Amino acid sequence: MDLASLEKLSPTFDWKSFLANHRVPAATTIIVSEPKAIEQFEQQLAKADLAQWKAWLRWNIVRNAATELSKPFFDEDFTFQQTVLNGVKEQRPRWQTCATATDNLLGDALGEVFVKKHFPPEAKRRMNELVENLRITLREELAKADWLEDSTKQNALKKLNAFYPKIGYPERFRDYAEVPISSNTYFQNVRAAAISERQYELAKIGKPLDRNDWGMTPPTVNAYYNPLQNEIAFPAGILQPPFFDLNADDAANYGAIGAVIGHEMGHGFDDQGSKYAADGSLTNWWTDADRKRFDTRAQCIIDEFNTLEVGGGLPNHNGKLVTGEALGDLGGVTLAFKAYQRSLNGKPAPVIDGFTGEQRFFLAFARIWARHFRPEAARLRIQTDPHPLDRFRAIGTLQNVPEFHKAFQCKLGDPMVRPPEKQCKLW
Ligand SMILES: [Zn+2]
Structure with missing residues (x-):
């Protein structure tokens, strides 16, 4: 506007x-x-009257500053944000709070040290290989996708070819020389970093796109797809076990980080990604018929998550809220499995520790979702997070995947097998 x-x-x-x-x-x-x-x-x-507005704004200023103020403020904020909303009983050790604050405020400074210690050049090379192998696999799937019209496929391929992968850390680290930091003025330090960050962001207005700029800091354990720049990014923080391990065999890496790569790539071609063209402009490149056929596939996953029992007295997921992410997981693991097969070059995978390559692939996938939530946190997430709870990102996804059923000899009627007519599929 x-x-x-x-x-x-x-x-x-x-x-x-x-x-x-x-x-x-x-x-x-x-x-x-x-x-x-x-x-x-x-x-x-x-x-609302003026006095009410003033009180609300004042309260917001204190609330936002609470974690940088003295202990009574910090404790009160913890009680509400963590204990009441998320069920957390105990504050984290001080060093963790400080490391997180440094990551949030001076991310590149911490990132530079982190990368030197935890992300060797060989890891970057190997990741590149994984990304490119996933890209080739997705290209094949797009070419034979029966739910996309031919003209749409051309646009999809154009978009895939223009995909810009970012791996590990930015080419240049930001310099924070202008941010005054002193060992006895914590609140002022935080303010100085926040002001510097805002100036940095505002200075971008009217300037050409800078590919060096990342939306996450290097130590972050997460990944993203940014439709505005048609790029996927994997910070060094997620390129650690159990997601990625230079010393692990291919099955483990494809099943874990490979599925994440497939998930992020898939966001370029889902209901949201379809609204952005290869150059990141807000252009719908799907026909109405494409969207309708996608919606049919999406409805399958909506029905699945609406009915999947969460248990523990918690409500089920809201299928509509998690559609994009659940489909991303399903598409991601399917693509990664195909990419893994491709990497084998027709040779059989070795059996390691009694597990076949296929089994190790799916074990690695399940392991990245091994995460616990307190009931309060689970309840909050079910109502607000577009991602399903981690446990169900493994269970809900693999119930649809025939390659998984085959790898572990599951039969129809087993809890991890959805009846074939109800199995969801994207790629
Ligand atoms: Zn996602």
Whole structure:
């Protein structure tokens, strides 16, 4: 939107001086992710009285600063955010809190040290190989996908070829020389880093895209697909066991990080990815018929997660909320399995510790989802997180995968086998 359209959504608020105070250049296009939220905001401006607004804003300032203030503030914030909402009983050791804060505020500085210690060049080379093998596999699947029209396939291939993978860490690390840090002014340090971060972000307005910029810090145990830049990123933090291990055999790496690579790539070609073209522009490249056929496949996974018993007195997942991520997991593990077969080059995989290559692949996949939540945290996630709970990312996904059933000789009627007519499939 331009400023005029935003002003129309909420005329009472002085957007012009708000943006000027934040040093946003005039005539900047503004991304309003949730226009409805701005409409509600306008209503509240009229409804709530000034004293109420002031109290709320004051409370927000204290709340946001609570973790940087003295112990009573820190403890109170922990009680609500962690204990009440997530069931956490005990605060983390101080060094962990400090390491997390450094990662959040000066991520590249910590990342540079982390990468030197935990991510050798050989790991980057091996990861590149995995990514390219997954890309070749997805190219084959796109070419033979019966639910995409021919013209759509051409666009899909164009998009896949333009995919930009980022592995481990940025080419250049950011310099924080201008951020004043002192050993006895914690609150000021945090503020200085936050101000520097905002200036860094605002300075990008009007400049060409910088591929060196990452959306996650190097030590982060996560990965992402960014449709605006058509890129997939895997920070060094996730390129550690059990996701990735230079010394492990291919089955373990394809089953773990391979499935994550497939998951992230898949986001470029799902209901959301279909709205962004190869160059990252907001362009729908699916026909209505493509979308309809995708929706049919998506409905299968919605039905599955709506009915999958979570147990423990917790509600089931909201199938609609987790559709994209659950489909991403299913597509990801399917692609990774095919890529693994491809990497074998027709030779049989060795048996290791009594497990076949196929079995090790699926064991590695299940292991990355071995994570526990307290019941409070699980309940919160079920209601708000578009990802299914980790345990169900293994169970819910593999119930649909015939290659898994075959690897472990599961039969129809076994708990991990969905009846064939109910098995979901994307690729
Ligand atoms: Zn995802």
